Amino acid sequence: MASVVLNEVRKTYAGGFEAVKGVSFTVSDGGLCVLVGPSGCGKSTLLRMVAGLETVSSGDIRIGERRVNDLEPMARDIAMVFQNYALYPHMSVFDNMAYGLRNRGTPKPEIEKRVKEAARILELDALLERKPRQLSGGQRQRVAMGRAIVRKPAAFLFDEPLSNLDAKLRVQMRIEIRKLQRELKTTSIYVTHDQLEAMTLADRLVVMNGGHMEQVGTALDVFQNPASVFVAGFIGSPPMNFLAGEVDTQGRLRLPDGAFLAFDPKRGEAQVGRKVLAGLRPENVALRNGVEDGAAPRFRLELVEELGMGRLVHGKVGERPFTVAQGASDPPPSGYSLSIGIEPALVHLFDAASGLSLTSAAPRR
Amino acid sequence: MVEHRRFGNFLPHLVLLIGVAIVAFPVYMAVIASTHDNAVIANGQMPLTPGTLGFENYWHTLTAGTGRTTRAPVGGMMLNSFVMAVGIALGKIAISIISAYAIVFFSFPFRMTAFWIIFVTLMLPVEVRIYPTYKIASDLHLLDSYAGLTLPLIASATATLLFRQFFMTVPKELVEASKIDGAGPLRFFKDTLLPLSLTNIAALFVILFIYGWNQYLWPLLITTRDDMQTIVIGIKKIIDVHDALTEWNVAMATAVLAMLPPVLVVITMQRLFVKGLIETEK
Ligand SMILES: Nc1ncnc2c1ncn2[C@@H]1O[C@H](COP(=O)(O)OP(=O)(O)OP(=O)(O)O)[C@@H](O)[C@H]1O
Ligand SMILES: [Mg+2]
Secondary structure, eight states, X not given: OOOEEEEEEEEEOTTSOEEEEEEEEEEOTTOEEEEEOSTTSSHHHHHHHHHTSSOOSEEEEEETTEEOTTSOGGGGTEEEEOTTOOOOTTSOHHHHHHHHHHHTTOOHHHHHXXXXXXXXXXXXXXXXXXXXXXXXXXXXXXXXXXXXXXXOOSEEEEESTTTTSOHHHHHHHHHHHHHHHHHHTOEEEEEESOHHHHHHHOSEEEEEETTEEEEEEOHHHHHHSOSBHHHHHHSSSSOOEEEEEEEOTTSEEEOTTSOEEEXXXXXXXXXXXXXXXXXXXXXXXXXXXXXXXXXXXXEEEEEEEEOSSEEEEEEEETTEEEEEEEETTSOOOOSXXXXXXXXXGGOEEEETTTOBBSSOOSOOO | OOSOOHHHHHHHXXXXXXXXXXXXXXXXXXXXXXXSOHHHHHTTOOOSSOOSOHHHHHHHHXXXXXXXTTOSOHHXXXXXXXXXXXXXXXXXXXXXXXXXXXXXXXXXXXXXXXXXXXXXXXXXXXTTTHHHHHHHHHHTTOTTSHHHHHXXXXXXXXXXXXXXXXXXXXXXXXXXXXXXXXXXHHHHIIIIIHHHHHHHHHHHHHXXXXXXXXXXXXXXXXXXXXXXXXXXXXXXXXXXXXXXXXXXXXXXXXHHHHHHHHHHHHHHHHHHHHHHHHHOOO
């Protein structure tokens, strides 16, 4: 049990490429922190630095009381679950889980006890004698988890552990990992590029982009108060819609095609004439049949996706693609002359130039 | 091609049978000849059915050999050949797996240089460097010794390259998982890499054993004593008589005996080889 603290951690690869550009965050003792971001943003690099598989170019990494920058992976008291599981192909499930304990000189009865216990938790009892190749993907994944938990390490590190599973199993394992982590109360860092996985798992979410940290916070906080256009567009599915416009004298947003969008003036500074991006979550937008006074933005319908529990209505507002998520009880759009409406308080505003939020109360970083 | 077609199957089988006959007939002749009295063979009418002297001929060959030519029993030669072949095979495997391990999994100065130097020796088989190698072996007093027979043939690039190719397919996560599991470089080698390489080792052993067993030129140079001869040299010498009748029955028995160990090695190791091919998965 320990907290993990990163302070201004940077990584420059041998070729001079800076993959991680100064990241600081804290994972509290027993917490689960998810690193999320698009491919190539440096999530794995960061995790591997914590694991000790990659050297740290500058900054500090602490696990518990110790600064671990210069410690070997073995000495860091961490366990890692890899995307391809990295099970030892020639060892039985039992040996795979016992290997780390044996190398540390754990007494035999203790190894036996811990492996059996982990096998029970993960429902692997019947499979202990099998070789990894005789297991399904989901079972392999559980063995990889078992290998981590038998060690009772100070921290678990997960690098996209579910991305080799099919969609259904992924959801199921996601829930299992969450339950297991709650039960064991082991500090964990979890890397994924799947924002839904990130949202559902995280005590704390770290959104990364291009080696930078875009935002840190609880899943809900990041969802409700995205600090930047990037975070707003990345978290949430279907993604947030953006409309470009200018703040007019009456404190409304004027869109290029002459329509207006009201926003809550209490939410942050938005001086007259400022070029901004308005962010509208698909599920917050209402579709109205018919074009009213011409002030509300017009919506040009292109495609309706029926999902059963609701539907996604795709189209355009001005020149920008726009999606509206409707509930099953909402009337389906009829005809092609539609307009959109939204509660002013639900409109997010971002500075058009910097991409930073003007409405979010949460400080960036 | 599921349905049974009589003539469709007949022709391929005929071709195969002819092929087998061409390959197997000389071997059959050797076996037959090794069971007759030399006089029977020497009169020019080679019988096609087994004789009655099989046991005597082989016993004589193994324990006495031919008095004039090799002056040593073939049993001893087989032992020499066996020691040499196993020595070369194991030595090559040991050296090359270690060097491939160093080249693939460690970064050290001049790593690629080391690799290329090993690679270049591909172009220097023993036949090319025979004089300097002989000189060194003789300066080190390795003539007429097992060390002399095996050591100069052990250093080779082929096996190193094979292991290198294989090691490069081992996922790097496996190395990292080992590190996190607290296995140092030696443990990783012993616990993970070696078991995974078993198939490759078996395949290489087969190839290298036969390579070693069939060596001719080098043993010819390096051995002078009768009791250090290898069986391949023995066969040549047994046939090579000028002033007397070739002891064909002994020569043929020797030839058959020379064929056996490679065949046995192939048969026993093939099992492991195929099994490994099916079971190993990285
Ligand atoms: N050994 C290396 N040498 C040089 N550059 C590297 C190395 N490893 C990774 N990179 C670069 O660092 C950046 C971050 O890589 P990283 O693997 O951390 O991405 P990631 O966020 O995990 O992406 P993904 O979701 O695809 O796994 C990438 O641009 C990658 O090209
Ligand atoms: Mg990655």
